[in-house]
Amino acid sequence: xxxxxxxxxxxxxxxxxxxxxxxxxxxxxxxxxxxxxxxxxxxxxxxxxxxxxxxxxxxxxxxxxxxxxxxxxxxxxxxxxxxxxxxxxxxxxxxxxxxxxxxxxxxxxxxxxxxxxxxxxxxxxxxxxxxxxxxxxxxxxxxxxxxxxxxxxxxxxxxxxxxxxxxxxxxxxxxxxxxxxxxxxxxxxxxxxxxxxxxxxxxxxxxxxxxxxxxxxxxxxxxxxxxxxxxxxxxxxxxxxxxxxxxxxxxxxxxxxxxxxxxxxxxxxxxxxxxxxxxxxxxxxxxxxxxxxxxxxxxxxxxxxxxxxxxxxxxxxxxxxxxxxxxxxxxxxxxxxxxxxxxxxxxxxxxxxxxxxxxxxxxxxxxxxxxxxxxxxxxxxxxxxxxxxxxxxxxxxxxxxxxxxxxxxxxxxxxxxxxxxxxxxxxxxxxxxxxxxxx
Amino acid sequence: xxxxxxxxxxxxxxxxxxxxxxxxxxxxxxxxxxxxxxxxxxxxxxxxxxxxxxxxxxxxxxxxxxxxxxxxxxxxxxxxxxxxxxxxxxxxxxxxxxxxxxxxxxxxxxxxxxxxxxxxxxxxxxxxxxxxxxxxxxxxxxxxxxxxxxxxxxxxxxxxxxxxxxxxxxxxxxxxxxxxxxxxxxxxxxxxxxxxxxxxxxxxxxxxxxxxxxxxxxxxxxxxxxxxxxxxxxxxxxxxxxxxxxxxxxxxxxxxxxxxxxxxxxxxxxxxxxxxxxxxxxxxxxxxxxxxxxxxxxxxxxxxxxxxxxxxxxxxxxxxxxxxxxxxxxxxxxxxxxxxxxxxxxxxxxxxxxxxxxxxxxxxxxxxxxxxxxxxxxxxxxxxxxxxxxxxxxxxxxxxxxxxxxxxxxxxxxxxxxxxxxxxxxxxxxxxxxxxxxx
Numbered sequence: 099x100x101x102x103x104x105x106x107x108x109x110x111x112x113x114x115x116x117x118x119x120x121x122x123x124x125x126x127x128x129x130x131x132x133x134x135x136x137x138x139x140x141x142x143x144x145x146x147x148x149x150x151x152x153x154x155x156x157x158x159x160x161x162x163x164x165x166x167x168x169x170x171x172x173x174x175x176x177x178x179x180x181x182x183x184x185x186x187x188x189x190x191x192x193x194x195x196x197x198x199x200x201x202x203x204x205x206x207x208x209x210x211x212x213x214x215x216x217x218x219x220x221x222x223x224x225x226x227x228x229x230x231x232x233x234x235x236x237x238x239x240x241x242x243x244x245x246x247x248x249x250x251x252x253x254x255x256x257x258x259x260x261x262x263x264x265x266x267x268x269x270x271x272x273x274x275x276x277x278x279x280x281x282x283x284x285x286x287x288x289x290x291x292x293x294x295x296x297x298x299x300x301x302x303x304x305x306x307x308x309x310x311x312x313x314x315x316x317x318x319x320x321x322x323x324x325x326x327x328x329x330x331x332x333x334x335x336x337x338x339x340x341x342x343x344x345x346x347x348x349x350x351x352x353x354x355x356x357x358x359x360x361x362x363x364x365x366x367x368x369x370x371x372x373x374x375x376x377x378x379x380x381x382x383x384x385x386x387x388x389x390x391x392x393x394x395x396x397x398x399x400x401x402x403x404x405x406x407x408x409x410x411x412x413x414x415x416x417x418x419x420x421x422x423x424x425x426x427x428x429x430x431x432x433x434x435x436x437x438x439x440x441x442x443x444x445x446x447x448x449x450x451x452x453x454x455x456x457x458x459x460x461x462x463x464x465x466x467x468x469x470x471x472x473x474x475x476x477x478x479x480x481x482x483x484x485x486x487x488x489x490x491x492x493x494x495x496x497x498x499x500x501x502x503x504x505x506x507x508x509x510x511x512x513x514x515x516x517x518x519x520x521x522x523x524x525x526x527x528x529x530x531x532x533x534x535x536x537x
Numbered sequence: 538x539x540x541x542x543x544x545x546x547x548x549x550x551x552x553x554x555x556x557x558x559x560x561x562x563x564x565x566x567x568x569x570x571x572x573x574x575x576x577x578x579x580x581x582x583x584x585x586x587x588x589x590x591x592x593x594x595x596x597x598x599x600x601x602x603x604x605x606x607x608x609x610x611x612x613x614x615x616x617x618x619x620x621x622x623x624x625x626x627x628x629x630x631x632x633x634x635x636x637x638x639x640x641x642x643x644x645x646x647x648x649x650x651x652x653x654x655x656x657x658x659x660x661x662x663x664x665x666x667x668x669x670x671x672x673x674x675x676x677x678x679x680x681x682x683x684x685x686x687x688x689x690x691x692x693x694x695x696x697x698x699x700x701x702x703x704x705x706x707x708x709x710x711x712x713x714x715x716x717x718x719x720x721x722x723x724x725x726x727x728x729x730x731x732x733x734x735x736x737x738x739x740x741x742x743x744x745x746x747x748x749x750x751x752x753x754x755x756x757x758x759x760x761x762x763x764x765x766x767x768x769x770x771x772x773x774x775x776x777x778x779x780x781x782x783x784x785x786x787x788x789x790x791x792x793x794x795x796x797x798x799x800x801x802x803x804x805x806x807x808x809x810x811x812x813x814x815x816x817x818x819x820x821x822x823x824x825x826x827x828x829x830x831x832x833x834x835x836x837x838x839x840x841x842x843x844x845x846x847x848x849x850x851x852x853x854x855x856x857x858x859x860x861x862x863x864x865x866x867x868x869x870x871x872x873x874x875x876x877x878x879x880x881x882x883x884x885x886x887x888x889x890x891x892x893x894x895x896x897x898x899x900x901x902x903x904x905x906x907x908x909x910x911x912x913x914x915x916x917x918x919x920x921x922x923x924x925x926x927x928x929x930x931x932x933x934x935x936x937x938x939x940x941x942x943x944x945x946x947x948x949x950x951x952x953x954x955x956x957x958x959x960x961x962x963x964x965x966x967x968x969x970x971x972x973x974x975x976x
Contacts, residue, residue, distance in 0.1 A: 226927075455940060464966075466950045500886070502897035517630035527903075
């Protein structure tokens with residue numbers, strides 16, 4: 099039997115569109131009670147027994163025996179050696195990507211991440227001091243889904259923010275290390291790295307052990323155990339977000355070569371059979387052309403089985419009435435990756451309210467953004483772009499309000515504060531304000 | 538027996554300082570498994586039965602019977618009437634506070650919250666679009682701890698961000714409404730309000746019911762049920778933070794009138810017996826003077842019982858070797874409110890790395906910041922200032938990366954991306970990049 103990839107064909111003009119569309123979008127982030135309980139147990143155990151528990155779980159889950167957690171540390175010279183062992187093309191690509199990612203995040207810091215202040219008419223100083231976190235932990239998945247690009251995308255914004263201590267954890271099942279991941283840690287300026295993974299790594303970073311230092315925030319993607327552990331330690335440390343399956347939505351006016359769009363859909367689908375690839379276009383003939391390219395290109399793809407499962411199970415090619423309707427549907431989905439594959443991308447961009455990253459024009463394939471355009475590839479999934487943002491320098495900074503009330507300002511503010519404080523029944527607040535009033 | 542408030546006296550020179558200090562700081566955010574289970578049940582029930590469940594829980598927990606959730610809505614004219622029923626001093630105070638809070642948050646948006654972009658040497662456009670959330674829910678506690686100032690502090694940054702739909706929920710046990718809270722909702726420009734509280738209110742906002750609209754993010758403080766519910770819906774909607782007991786830390790060089798500092802400690806302690814008030818000073822005689830003022834002022838305070846319990850149970854007056862050491866200890870605590878009660882506040886401010894808000898100089902009592910200086914009074918507690926920030930305009934905005942790769946840029950980036958993608962075994966990503974290379 100020939101392998102086929104046939105994303106669901108929908109049309110917004112169909113009477114059953116709303117129901118069909120909802121069914122296709124449905125994805126449940128329901129947590130598994132059994133995983134939650136096992137994670138709770140692992141966290142409690144690491145909190146209590148520290149290194150010893152980390153060693154036991156690493157032996158049990160990763161088949162990696164070590165005498166001490168210290169023996170699981172990847173030293174800086176080992177990271178450097180991994181980089182030096184790469185071929186020139188890989189070295190160049192990693193360095194070029196790191197340089198662009200760094201330069202984008204520096205611009206981000208400059209635009210939105212600097213301290214600011216002003217004085218009001220009474221001479222009162224108001225502002226906010228923006229400072230880096232002291233120490234962060236970066237979780238890097240191991241095994242099959244070990245992505246060096248994720249090391250860059252997590253570590254570089256932390257470094258640009260000014261974090262002094264970036265601790266990476268990466269599981270190495272049966273001791274297999276990924277040279278590109280180690281090299282990326284070198285290029286990105288990771289300060290320490292441990293070959294520990296799973297809930298036990300999250301626990302070690304959140305509570306600290308004798309060997310692994312306690313961090314202030316944990317970022318980076320992981321499996322269901324890692325996600326559950328991050329959610330559980332949230333509040334005691336900061337976390338970035340809980341990632342769901344990856345998604346791409348392409349808005350196409352029919353002017354981009356259909357094979358480019360077909361390959362862009364593949365590039366999402368090849369991640370995972372739960373990944374979602376959706377095309378929205380008002381041009382029915384173009385949708386047919388994309389389907390033909392899917393048929394033509396699929397057999398060439400080494401990951402064709404995953405691609406076919408993903409496109410058949412979760413993909414969709416949707417005919418819309420016009421590009422305006424396509425934009426409105428995109429806003430309902432709030433996709434992680436949004437390609438505006440149009441000759442007039444700037445006409446549509448202002449209509450797009452919710453998306454992790456917006457890729458404008460035919461040349462901007464998602465994959466360029468994934469690796470090296472500069473912006474972060476850690477993006478909100480599953481519609482969470484409605485309320486959350488790409489990973490950025492701001493995730494590694496925090497703010498402190500600065501207030502210096504002048505003597506003159508205290509005379510004005512003191513009366514207002516006292517009035518409101520008495521209204522709330524908080525006389526201590528009121529008196530503290532009144533004491534600053536001139537007699 | 539005379540009521541006494543005697544915060545623990547510590548000295549950093551003491552051999553037992555570290556242990557004594559750790560014991561005093563200790564506060565456990567441990568969640569109660571029974572509360573967690575009850576909250577999970579309430580959430581599931583509201584998700585399934587919607588309005589009917591909200592009505593039942595409101596009747597059961599708040600003693601408030603209504604025929605429909607719609608009958609629990611506070612209409613705009615009711616909020617306006619509450620404002621108009623206030624006396625002139627209250628009206629003026631509420632409006633003046635709102636004006637200052639708005640002006641500060643507008644400055645915050647301008648400084649750190651605008652979209653930005655740049656073009657690189659190949660003409661590739663990179664940037665970030667900053668947009669408001671569509672709809673947010675604000676939880677306002679009811680009953681004894683009903684604070685109109687919290688309405689301003691949550692709603693105004695949302696409004697400044699440009700949120701079009703601000704939904705307030707506030708429990709009104711046995712139907713008792715707080716006129717100042719309703720008036721504050723009017724002044725702050727809340728769009729809709731419902732007299733619903735507890736986990737059922739959080740559930741209604743997170744899932745939506747027939748009457749209460751689903752929101753994108755929920756902010757605002759609440760009791761243990763509300764906190765547990767917020768943590769549980771986190772990921773499906775955004776949440777602000779999980780607040781612990783409030784804290785103040787005063788760094789004093791001995792130049793501020795000791796009665797001012799005593800009252801500032803009271804103003805924290807009067808919130809709650811778990812609230813924490815700490816004074817750090819290198820001047821032993823000054824610490825004695827503050828204790829004398831505590832003794833003198835306590836009997837005058839209507840909330841003296843709570844103040845005494847808080848100061849006796851969690852307060853501390855700590856003698857340090859010098860101001861530098863006081864700053865270092867403050868960084869370990871990462872306090873919510875940090876007063877630098879010194880003649881040279883700008884000498885110490887750069888040494889202070891972690892705090893929710895920093896109040897500089899003798900005139901800047903925390904209470905001025907709580908009500909009307911302008912900065913937000915929703916601040917990270919329990920040491921979370923190490924990694925989180927005051928509530929702000931940024932909490933009601935999200936960002937979308939913008940990437941428009943030029944044809945020339947695609948030639949450079951395509952090769953880098955393809956190299957890295959092949960290295961990660963993602964051939965679809967590589968091919969999508971390569972297709973954009975000129976033949």
